[in-house]
Amino acid sequence: MDKAEKEYPVLISGAGPGGVLAAITLAKAGVQVLLVDKAKFPRDKICGDALSGKVVEVFKKTDPEILQRLKLQPSQVGSWGVDFYAPNRNKLHVPFRLDYSVQSDAPGYISPRLDFDNFLIGELKRYPLVEFLEDHEVTSTTLTSKGYQIKFKGREEVVVAKILIAADGAHSTIARKIGAIKVEKQHYCGGLRAYYQGVSGLDKDNFIELHFLKNVLPGYFWIFPLPNGMANVGIGMRSDKISQKKIDLKLVLKQIIEEDPVIRERFKSATIIGEVKGYGLPLGSKKRKISGERMMLVGDAASLIDPFTGEGIGNAMVSGMLAGKQAVHALQVQEYSAKAFQAYDEEVYGRLWSELRLSKVMQEMVNYPWLFDLVVNKANRNEELRTTISCMFEDLDMRSKLRSPRFYFNLLFSDDPKVTS
Template identity: 50%
Template sequence: MYKTDICILGAGPGGATAALHLANKGIPSLLLDKATFPRDKICGDALSGKVVNELRRISPELPEALGVRQESLPSWGIHFISPGGHKLSVPFVQDYNPTEDAPAGYISKRIDFDNFLVEQVRRRPEITLWENTDIAKYERTPEGGFILKNKQDEPLVQAKLLLVANGAQSGFTRHVAGLQLKPEHFCAGLRAYYKGVAGMDADNFIELHFFKDFLPGYLWVFPLANGEANVGVGMLSSAVSKKKVNLKKEMLRMIATHPSLKQRFANAELVDDIRGFGLPLGSAKRSISGDNYMLLGDAGALIDPFTGEGISNAMISGRWAAEQAAASLQTQDFTAAALQSYDKAVYNRLWKELRLSRHLQKLLNYPWLFDKVASKASKNQALAETISCMLNDVDLRERFKQPSFYMKLLFN
């Protein structure tokens, strides 16, 4: 049985980031994943400016290393298309120059981006990577820590501290941490890859469409480097259940019949199966640590409730988990009380943002108001820039919670 101080479950963005930050501190870790890389992960594939910042924190040259890969497409912003068809364009940075500036974000299939991070992992002697390793059982040891076993009940690893980054369907989260997600804090999604979608943005803005007959869900269209597009839908599980929505049927219907999409998809070809996935949303605070463990990324339910972004938040949690693991190693204190510092650090960084995104999510219950905001902004450059700044700056975003903001919009 392999013995280690730190074992990381899951080599996606959260787990790989944690391992790399530990390696930067000279701290060894064991990184496990049930898959063999490269492997696919169902996702929207967008990498925001927050992802770029987290890559830079691992190593300053990583954003450029990602950017020169042919499968990475530079992206400069988001188009929000309101229920009334008004387009609100939000650049990731104001006054950008695509020919001179370093990209603020990227779009890259997860099979490529996750493998990019794992390639960095493979270069580090401090990290032991075990692929194709499926952990089925977690047993506590008398002295603290865990013994990890496979499906054959064979003990594989003994660890003092677990960094749990094995995704939305984490058995550890449900059965050991005891966290159960309520449907109002869980989003159901579908993803497909299409070839030949017309009318993509010249600066590779990603698109979020909020159609009246699909609220409170949304449809996305994200360009990809190979001329394909990532197309998908997402809706709160509570709404899917209440409205008895068939997501696949609705997605195909909107692509085939909606005036803003029909012509764009007229000659498009579906090049992969339409696949489903779940998004545990960070719209409620949870305990993301306990005796001898921390929950990272999707395993800790840290996905943005409004945009569905999860990669950057997973990487942020990975960075703070590495900080806490280093501190706990020094004191040899892996108790829940000691690891509470991890919860505080993650939520100090993310909670304000998550809470405000939850507020924006609720705005979808008032489509007429959402439409009014987008309509006015589409005709008023100053207002569009103000909203762009609000969406990119979490402190300015507080104004979305103020009734006075909407009153001024409605009556000016």
């Protein structure tokens, strides 16, 4: 054996939300794990910073106390709903929970990733079985009979892990090299993010704002409130549309903020903090093979971002938990074949596919601005439809109504659509 070679049951590459959840799941099951990241924390991750109900759900399952500790962080705010702005500018105000009280735990949160991811890294201290190494960029992964032999940029040390979990994000080298996942523009999105201070008209209960402006379709412009008068502002659009229409996203963002008659008023006294930055969003609008012999892909490395909302943190955490569980099982039965790890693909898509498929349908709907306008107009006139939309955030059965032609028939041809029938 190489002098500097160390053995671990599991190595996780990438300490974003997906990697951290995989590490905690393994440690809780008594498995020693090496978690590495190329960055030094705290590190930024270009993101909208919105933590959906799914993140809250994962925390509750992992350790309900995490949520209480997150709430103590000055960098976060609770978010109680979403304001959709249809292409015709009509607004639909949708609370995530009906009859809510801001005294209770919020259904969602918003926190800059710089702070949120660093908070998660802090949580690792509670799990002595997790060894965390920052400034360790995985550059080489070689499958041997004992497991994956891993090497790091500019370092002598070599690690052999029985199982490799790749949670190394949207630009994952492991997903490209071992997983054979490639960028397909119709299943990929380009996104830009900027921080602003002093945007006016933010919701008092920190509703996030999604603006489906005509010049951004089929993407959207967002404003997400943060503590101390800050806001995360950005824009996202499917990559094939960006190419087809030869869109310069940075220019479109600038035009919205400076020239859009409604938006520019809200940015009159606002100042940008830092620069506009961009990053990719690998969408989960297509099923992929996300495991192989001794290997699983997690989060963005597995392309699991919601194709309608652009949310990926929750799905990264869910897949991280499932990869952790699958690894525990594989170590117990000592079965590391590609066939055995196929169970992970089934678990992930069993949990996420119906949501992802539905979001794909909703993404298509945005191609028909008149339909979007119609849903918003009718919902503003019809309490039952508004309630249905609110419930869709917590109840997947409700959300599946959006796939039913009857929903649209009632919407189009009835003034009082029986949307819950």
